[in-house]
Amino acid sequence: MIDESIFLNKTAAYYTLGCKLNFAEISDLGRQLSERGIRKARAGETADICIVNTCTVTELADKKCRQAIRRIRKEHPHSFVVATGCYAQLKPEEVAAVEGVDLVVGANQKTDILEYIAAGEKISVTPTREIEKFVPSCSEDDRTRHFLKVQDGCDYYCSYCTIPFARGKSRNGAIADLVRQAEQVAAAGGKEIVLTGVNIGDFGKTTGENFLDLVRALDTVSGIDRFRISSIEPNLLTDEIIAFVAHSKRFAPHFHIPLQSGSDAVLRLMRRRYDTAFFRAKIEKIRELLPNCFIGIDVIVGMRGETADLFQETADFLTALPFSQLHVFPYSERAGTKALDIEPIVSPQDKQLRSNRLLDLSAEKRRAFYRSQQGTTHRVLFEHAHKGNRMHGFTENYVQVEADYRSEWTNELREVTLERLNADETAFAVDGFNFSIH
Numbered sequence: 001m002i003d004e005s006i007f008l009n010k011t012a013a014y015y016t017l018g019c020k021l022n023f024a025e026i027s028d029l030g031r032q033l034s035e036r037g038i039r040k041a042r043a044g045e046t047a048d049i050c051i052v053n054t055c056t057v058t059e060l061a062d063k064k065c066r067q068a069i070r071r072i073r074k075e076h077p078h079s080f081v082v083a084t085g086c087y088a089q090l091k092p093e094e095v096a097a098v099e100g101v102d103l104v105v106g107a108n109q110k111t112d113i114l115e116y117i118a119a120g121e122k123i124s125v126t127p128t129r130e131i132e133k134f135v136p137s138c139s140e141d142d143r144t145r146h147f148l149k150v151q152d153g154c155d156y157y158c159s160y161c162t163i164p165f166a167r168g169k170s171r172n173g174a175i176a177d178l179v180r181q182a183e184q185v186a187a188a189g190g191k192e193i194v195l196t197g198v199n200i201g202d203f204g205k206t207t208g209e210n211f212l213d214l215v216r217a218l219d220t221v222s223g224i225d226r227f228r229i230s231s232i233e234p235n236l237l238t239d240e241i242i243a244f245v246a247h248s249k250r251f252a253p254h255f256h257i258p259l260q261s262g263s264d265a266v267l268r269l270m271r272r273r274y275d276t277a278f279f280r281a282k283i284e285k286i287r288e289l290l291p292n293c294f295i296g297i298d299v300i301v302g303m304r305g306e307t308a309d310l311f312q313e314t315a316d317f318l319t320a321l322p323f324s325q326l327h328v329f330p331y332s333e334r335a336g337t338k339a340l341d342i343e344p345i346v347s348p349q350d351k352q353l354r355s356n357r358l359l360d361l362s363a364e365k366r367r368a369f370y371r372s373q374q375g376t377t378h379r380v381l382f383e384h385a386h387k388g389n390r391m392h393g394f395t396e397n398y399v400q401v402e403a404d405y406r407s408e409w410t411n412e413l414r415e416v417t418l419e420r421l422n423a424d425e426t427a428f429a430v431d432g433f434n435f436s437i438h
C-alpha cells in the first residue's frame with residue numbers, strides 16, 4: 001500500500017518518442033498520475049518526475065532516446081528520471097546504463113511506476129514481466145486528434161523488425177470497451193479519433209472479433225466527426241474495409257499502408273505476406289472507390305539483399321503507383337533479427353542515395369495530389385497548436401490547410417474551399433482576401 005500523500009504537490013514531465021501508440025500510452029499515463037495528485041509540469045518548470053517513453057524501431061531511435069534522457073537529466077537535475085516503453089523493454093540494461101536514468105520500467109509496467117518511486121528505487125532495472133495483457137489507452141487534450149489504442153503487439157516477425165520482441169503477441173481491447181472510450185472522447189469535446197496499434201488489421205485475436213466489426217461499431221458513435229485508421233498491413237486491409245470507408249460519413253478517406261519494398265525478391269527476404277501485384281491491386285481498389293483518398297506508403301531502403309537492380313524495381317513500382325506520400329525509412333540493423341543473415345549489405349552512402357531518390361518521388365507525388373485537390377471544398381479540423389499567428393488543420397483526406405490564428409477556430413470544423421497553394425505546395429493558405437470560408 002503506497003502512502004499517496006508523498007505525491008501531493010509533485011510535478012511530472014512527459015516525453016515520448018516514436019509512434020502514435022507511444023503517444024497514446026504516455027498521455028494515458030499522465031492522466032492516471034494526475035488523478036493521483038501529480039500535476040503536469042508547465043513549460044520551463046523543473047519537474048520532480050520525468051517519464052520518457054522510449055522507441056526502438058531503428059538504431060537511430062535508440063540513439064535519440066539516449067540523447068533525450070541525457071538532455072532531460074540536464075534540464076531537470078534533481079528529478080527522478082524513469083525510462084519506459086519499447087527500448088526499455090527490449091534492452092533494459094542498455095537503457096539503465098545511460099547517464100541520468102533512475103529507473104527502467106518495462107513497456108507493460110507503466111502503471112507500476114508510482115509504486116517503484118514510492119519504494120525509492122534508484123538505478124534499477126525492474127524485472128520484465130511477460131507481455132500478455134492489453135493495457136487500454138487513449139490520449140486526451142494534448143492535441144486536437146485523439147489516439148485510441150485498439151490493439152497491441154504483433155505475431156508477424158518480419159525479418160528486419162524487433163517490435164514483436166518489444167511489444168509481445170498480438171492482443172486487443174473488446175469492441176464494447178473501445179466504443180465506450182470513443183463515447184468518452186466525444187463527451188469531452190473530441191472530434192477526431194485515430195485508431196492506433198502495432199498491427200491494427202490483426203485486431204480481434206484475443207476477443208474473437210475482427211477489425212471490420214470494430215470499424216462498423218465505432219462508426220455509430222455520435223459526436224465524433226472523424227475516425228482515421230492509422231497504418232494497416234496491406235494483406236489485412238480487405239476490400240470490405242475499403243468499401244466500408246468509402247460509404248462511411250465518419251471514417252476519413254485516408255490510408256497509411258506499409259509496402260516496405262517494391263521488389264518481390266526483397267519482400268520475400270523481409271518475410272512480408274504479400275507481393276507487389278497484390279499491393280498494386282489494393283491501391284487500385286482504393287482509388288476506384290475513393291478517388292480523393294490520401295494514400296501514404298511506408299518504404300524501407302537499403303535492406304540487406306537489396307541490390308541496385310532490386311532497388312530500381314522498387315523505384316519503378318512506386319513511380320507507377322497512384323499514392324499521395326511516402327514515408328521513407330533507411331534499413332537499420334537490429335540485433336536478434338533474421339535479416340542479419342542476409343547478404344549483401346548496402347553501404348550507408350547507397351542507402352542515403354536511395355532514400356533521397358524516394359524522398360524526391362514522394363514530394364512530387366504529394367504536390368500532384370495537392371494540385372488535384374485545388375478548387376474542391378472540404379471540412380477542415382483546425383488544431384490547438386499554432387506557430388506565432390498561424391494555425392493549421394487537415395481536411396478529411398489529410399490535406400494541410402493554414403490560416404491566421406483565431407482561437408475560436410481551434411478544434412472546430414470549418415468548410416473551406418482549397419484555392420491557394422503555398423510556395424512549396426505543402427499546404428493551402430486560408431487568409432486575408434485569399435480565403436473562401438463558409
Ligand code: SF4
Pocket residue numbers: 154155156157158161162163164198199233
Ligand atoms: S508487421 Fe512486421 S514490421 Fe510491422 S510490427 Fe509486425 S513484425 Fe514489425
